Amino acid sequence: MTAAVATAEEHAEAGVLATLRATSAPVRALLVGVLVNRLGTFFQAYLVLFLTTRGFSSAQAGWALGVYGAGTIGGLIVGGALADRLGPRRTTLVSMAGSAVLLPTVLYLHQYAAILVVVALVGLTTQLFRPAASAMLASHTARHRRVMIFAVYRLVQNIGATTAPLVGALLVAVSYTLLYWVEAGSTAVFALVAVFLFPRKRDGAKAEASVRGGYGAMLADRRYVLFLGAMFLNIFVYVQYIAVLPLAMRAEGLATGWYAAMLALNGLMVVAFELLVTKVTQRRAPRYVAAAGFLLLGLGQALYGFGWGVVAFVAGTVLWSLAELVGGPTMFAYPALAAPEELLGRYQGAAQAMFGLGTVLGPICGVALWLALGPPVWWLFGAASLLGLVVAWTSMRNTQPAAKESANA
The missing domain is CATH 1.20.1250.20 (MFS general substrate transporter like domains)
Structure with a gap:
């Protein structure tokens, strides 16, 4: 063959x-x-x-x-x-x-x-x-x-x-x-x-190896630690849709229903299309998929800053929702592709902790920046997403998610 x-x-x-x-x-x-x-x-x-x-x-x-x-x-x-x-x-x-x-x-x-x-x-x-x-x-x-x-x-x-x-x-x-x-x-x-x-x-051998390895073994993987930074930046920017977006839409004089419509648009796109998009993205090297996700996320956030009213909010929401469709599954699956089998739990725990930290700090910092800068803050979030792109590109290995192998029983 x-x-x-x-x-x-x-x-x-x-x-x-x-x-x-x-x-x-x-x-x-x-x-x-x-x-x-x-x-x-x-x-x-x-x-x-x-x-x-x-x-x-x-x-x-x-x-x-x-x-x-x-x-x-x-x-x-x-x-x-x-x-x-x-x-x-x-x-x-x-x-x-x-x-x-x-x-x-x-x-x-x-x-x-x-x-x-x-x-x-x-x-x-x-x-x-x-x-x-x-x-x-x-x-x-x-x-x-x-x-x-x-x-x-x-x-x-x-x-x-x-x-x-x-x-x-x-x-x-x-x-x-x-x-x-x-x-x-x-x-x-x-x-x-x-x-x-x-x-x-x-598996007793794997269990024993994991006890010996600890988080120290994970932290020794410098590229993965850098990836954790990319994970943090990703969610830090992403969560602004629940922190700054409602404030920005209200400042534009839009009714609360428009914000609800943006949430519904994102939810509909994710539920309807994420699995179909993943059929394509899973065939690509993770760093390329993550880079595309960060680029779409940054463009979507930056678009909000141009003051074009409803058009900018709808277009920006479509773009960062596409970012979630494209990059989300790969970013969440990457720890399972990068980790040694005996440290799967710790690699996953560290990535999810960065996700959690981003969801806590993102809204706090986002609202503070909005109050200080106003609409131009969206360009700052776009720049942060581009920084995340660079970090992800540098840190993510060329793993092969489509390399066929058997799962453990």
Whole structure:
């Protein structure tokens, strides 16, 4: 068989339907568990409203939200180490069982300091499983299908994240008690999925190697550490759509409905087209795909700064949404392509922690810059995206995601 024929067959085998058909039972269980968990994730979205209805000030509620964000970053870092030490089954069980116990606790606390402690612990426990989930996706999926399976994973998360606030609104109409007990129930269901459907055995040699390696082994990979900087810049710029974009549209005199339309446009594009776009992008070297994503993101952000009204907002939103379609799956799959098998959890945990840090700092810094600079801040975000392009191009190895190999059983 010629190399060209073999490559064509690998590309066909990495398509959407072929990937789903070849997905192993543990990965299917993971996708179902994550969907159930995401559909029942309300804590962060309704935390501010919950605390203010309990009589706490808006400032106190804001600090609680920040504490939650700090907890999530810690959870991702700790979760990366646990994933390599314990494996996905036990890590997910610790994460979901701990969350199921802690989530309703906030209902019965009245001291602000105690609430902050529980909020931080909820942030930590709810995120512990994520590096393990990503590592499990990678280790149970053939290498040439990893970008596509991460695109499917992103789709599942996006569906859950889009639907959960609507479900939460219905539950809040009854009571916050129902809201947080339902979330605790969804985490308990995911825990049961992990107990009965996730792999029970781990490779002893790999487990021992991961314990010895630690995060020090990951930090010794200088190019990957540089990639983490690119990941941070990517999300730092991306999250401005929830921080600065609504302020900019209001400053232009546009009604809130226009901002909602931009969110709907992005969500529609991602859900409808990301898997189809990934069929093409997964065949390319990751650094080229990431560069295209950063370029589109920068152009979309910069376009907002020209003051062309609705036209600029629609065109800019289309461009940065295309950036998400093009670059998102590859950026999220890259740790699984770059990491040694015994350090998959830590590589994933570090990347996801950078993502979390960007989502915390991005809105804070973005709003401050908007208040200081006004519309030209969009050009600054565009420049930051171009910097991310350079960092990604320098740091990302020419891995071959379409190189055919078997997944671990």
